[in-house]
Amino acid sequence: MNGTAVDDTPRSVLAQGWCALSLLHNTIEAHLERDLQAGHGLSVREFSVLAALSDQPEAKMRMNELSDAVVLSQSATTRLVGRLEKRGLLQRVICDTDRRGIHTAVTEAGHRLLAEARPTNEASLAEVLDTAQRNPELAPLVEALRRHRSGV
Numbered sequence: 001m002n003g004t005a006v007d008d009t010p011r012s013v014l015a016q017g018w019c020a021l022s023l024l025h026n027t028i029e030a031h032l033e034r035d036l037q038a039g040h041g042l043s044v045r046e047f048s049v050l051a052a053l054s055d056q057p058e059a060k061m062r063m064n065e066l067s068d069a070v071v072l073s074q075s076a077t078t079r080l081v082g083r084l085e086k087r088g089l090l091q092r093v094i095c096d097t098d099r100r101g102i103h104t105a106v107t108e109a110g111h112r113l114l115a116e117a118r119p120t121n122e123a124s125l126a127e128v129l130d131t132a133q134r135n136p137e138l139a140p141l142v143e144a145l146r147r148h149r150s151g152v
Helices: 013-040 044-054 063-070 074-086 108-133 139-150
Strands: 060-062 090-094 102-106
Touching (some): 013 044, 013 108, 013 139, 044 060, 044 063, 044 074, 044 090, 044 102, 060 063, 063 102, 074 090, 102 108, 108 139
Antiparallel strands (some): 060 102
């Protein structure tokens, strides 16, 4: 081999679970990315930003709240918001209660695109989860996700 010792000990249950979760996440994200890009010209991250914002009262949030909601760094969120703003899907608005604050808000065009993309996202998610369900290592995670989504 290359001189590196091979570890013959089996992976811990926790490590196996993490690997399975990572595999499921990456599989889902790749599938959604393909379908959202093909059907709507949206990346998974762009869809997530629009969805996170639209779920808020008045469909707006401060940038730091948005970063937390979509699990991106502040700088990555700022760049992503800038791209969506150039496409007319988002806009920045002054905070009503703190004139120093700026909110990011979904535009009407953003709401329309999100409404068109949501069924694609749901169908794509259902399809990839049905496929993942057939993998014995991923099946328990898929079941947990489905229980979570149904509120059970």
